[in-house]
Amino acid sequence: MATILVVAEQSNGHLKKATLSALTAAQQVAKNTGANIAGVVIGAGAGQAAQDLAAYGIPVHVVEGAAFEHALAETHSAAAAEVAKKAGAGEVVIAATAYGKDIAPRIAAKLGAGLASDVLAIVGANQFKRAMWAGNAIATVEVTTPMKVVTVRATEFGAAQKGQAAGTVTPAQVSAPQPKTKFVEFNEVxxxxxxxxxxxxxxxxxxxxxxxxKPIEQLADVLNAAVGASRAVVDAGWQPNDLQVGQTGKVVAPQLYVAAGISGAIQHLAGMKGSKTIVAINKDAEAPIFQVADYGLVADLFKALPEMAEAVKKLQ
Ligand SMILES: Cc1cc2nc3c(=O)[nH]c(=O)nc-3n(C[C@H](O)[C@H](O)[C@H](O)COP(=O)(O)OP(=O)(O)OC[C@H]3O[C@@H](n4cnc5c(N)ncnc54)[C@H](O)[C@@H]3O)c2cc1C
Incomplete structure (x- = not known):
């Protein structure tokens, strides 16, 4: 029986949330095809993250060692492709994060596989829905190669639930890579x-x-929240681009997403509409963000956000 290989994303042993959405997508494919699911975790700290992934009831392969320490697309894609071959995988599933987008096409090229990227829904064994034209059209695509690579948008697939029994964790034997790129430095924010x-x-x-x-940060402080931004803000140079949420930014799915002074363009929604509760504050009652908001406030953010921050403080 074919295997679906989920390529995990981790940082220093911490399994990234998006991996659990990729696992959910793999489970949906497995439902259609009866395939088994396995995982692979690569890089420094992979052993620890693999234990966490195995708790979801799947066997997990671990690739560690100096050659794979840093998340270089060249080495990590080579390792993932080799593990996929050895595991007899018919399909590789990865979250469409910056990491996933970096390595998935390389894995597909190494395996001679067709690639469906940024998938929003699994239609059947070979068919997937994906966004086109900046999210303005949704296409159903069919991958016709025997081997498939799929990246999935994390907001569209909930986090997988833990399995009753943990899977095994096994070190994978992969060839030493001979990369043409080398790691120089990592400037972590x-x-x-x-x-x-x-x-x-x-x-x-x-x-x-x-x-x-300031009002955004003030509310974020009292809620112990991360700060995000729309692309308009980043393009204007008001905030760094690692804060951008959306189709060409980061995909987030928090318990609570507060959007202030954001109109709700389709490309922004692509990055946050999987959030559990969405609160929108906008001066314009007709702003499209209110169509996806659970709670909407038609107000000036410079007045409303400080009042909200004060109210939260009083509850603490
Ligand atoms: C290929 C492509 C990819 C893109 N990727 C992304 C992406 O990843 N992320 C992203 O965000 N965008 C992305 N965009 C851009 C997107 O189309 C929008 O232009 C952008 O999201 C608009 O940002 P905004 O909502 O901050 O600004 P605007 O659309 O200008 O909205 C500002 C809002 O603020 C409200 N407002 C003004 N003053 C106040 C006030 N005092 N109090 C309360 N409300 C106020 C206004 O009523 C308005 O609704 C992409 C576009 C393309 C073509």
């Missing part, structure tokens, strides 16, 4: 706030802030 893609609460600001993020 240091912040006292939670990481955007992992945070339980995200407070995001849009063009309506006019570049003044």
């Amino acid at each position: 240091k912040s006292a706030r939670p990481e955007l893609t992992e945070a339980r609460v995200v407070v995001s600001g849009g063009r309506g802030t006019k570049g003044d993020f």
Whole structure:
């Protein structure tokens, strides 16, 4: 029976949330095909993250060692492709994060596989729904190769549930890579706030802030939230681009997403509409963000956000 290989994303032993959405997508494919599911975790700390992934009831392969320490697309894709071959995988599933988008096409090329990227829904064994034209059209595509690689948008697939019995964790034997690129340095953004893609609460600001993020940060502080931004904000140079949420930014699915001064363009929604509860604050009652919001407030963010921050403080 064919295997579906889920390529996990982790950082220093911490399994990223998006991996659990990729696992859910793999489970949906498995339902259609009866395939088995296995996982692979690569890089420094992979052993620890593999234990966490195995708790979801699947066998997990671990690739560690100096050659794979850093998340270089060249080495990690080579390792994932080799594990896929050895595991007899017919399909590789990865979350469409920056990491997944980096390695998936390389894995597909190495395996001679067709690639369906940024998948929103599994239609059948070979058919997938994916966004086209900046999210303005949804296509159903069919991958006709025997081997398939699929990246899935994390907001469209909930997190997998833990299995009753944990799977096994096995070191994978992979060839030593001979990369043409080498790791030079990793400039990690240091912040006292939670990481955007992992945070339980995200407070995001849009063009309506006019570049003044103080009210956004004030509310984020009392909620212990990550700060996000729309592309308009990033393009204006008001905030760094690692804060961008959306189709060409980060995909987030927190318990609570607060969108202030954001109109709700389809490309922004692509990055946050999987959030559990969405609160929108906008001066314009007709703003499209209100169509996806669970709670909407037609108000000036410069007045409403400080009042909200004060109210939250009083409850603490
Ligand atoms: C290929 C492509 C990819 C893209 N990728 C992304 C992406 O990843 N992420 C993304 O965000 N966008 C993306 N975009 C851009 C997207 O189409 C929108 O242009 C962008 O999201 C608009 O940002 P905004 O909502 O902050 O600004 P605007 O659309 O200008 O909205 C500002 C909002 O603020 C409100 N407002 C103004 N003043 C106040 C106030 N004082 N209080 C309360 N509300 C106020 C206004 O009523 C308005 O609704 C992409 C576009 C393309 C073509």
